[in-house]
Every structure is written in structure tokens, then in C-alpha cells.
Amino acid sequence: MNDKTKLKSLPKFKSEKEEADFWSSHDTTEYDFRDTEETILLSPALKTKMEIRRRERLKKLLKLDEENFKRFQKIAQKKKVDQFSLLKRWIEEGIKREAV
Helix, strand or coil: CCCHHHCECCCCCCCHHHHHHHHCCCCHHHECCCCCCCCCCCCHHHHHHHHHHHHHHHHHHHCCCHHHHHHHHHHHHHHCCCHHHHHHHHHHHHHHHHCC
């Protein structure tokens, strides 16, 4: 089912067992999960691993040498913004500047 207007609303469950029983016999692709919020608690060690992995992926994506990548990180810290946000801002500024 590709048309999101035809997706069914999620039912309300009284317990985790009731929910598990329901999903064992229903197709999740038929239901609309867009407004579903769920909080996932992560251990500090896992958070650290995820952040290191995220930085490494960004470093590989940007193909910067170690020195320039560290400078980029320091600029983001100084501006108190996420590295991805800073990168996005710089790209948008460059596009506006070059599109003239």
C-alpha cells in the first residue's frame, strides 16, 4: 500500500502483550506510523560509540584531511552548532553566492 491516505490508524493497546499479539498477525505496512513518538534510552557508552561513528562517517564523506576536519569541528563547537547544521549552512551560503 503506497498511498498514505489509505493507511489505517494505529489501534490503542492495553498492554505490550496485546500489541505483540496484534503485530504477529497484522502487516505493519498497512498502518500509519507518522505521528508515533517513542523514546529510546541509550547507555552512555552506546551514545559515545554512535557519536564517534557519526563523526567518522562525516569525515569520510567530506574527504578532509585530519587537520582540516579538526578545524571544522572546532568552528562548529565555537559556534555552538551541530557539525551537520554548520555544513548545511555553508553549502546554502555557497549556493546563494554562486547562483548570482
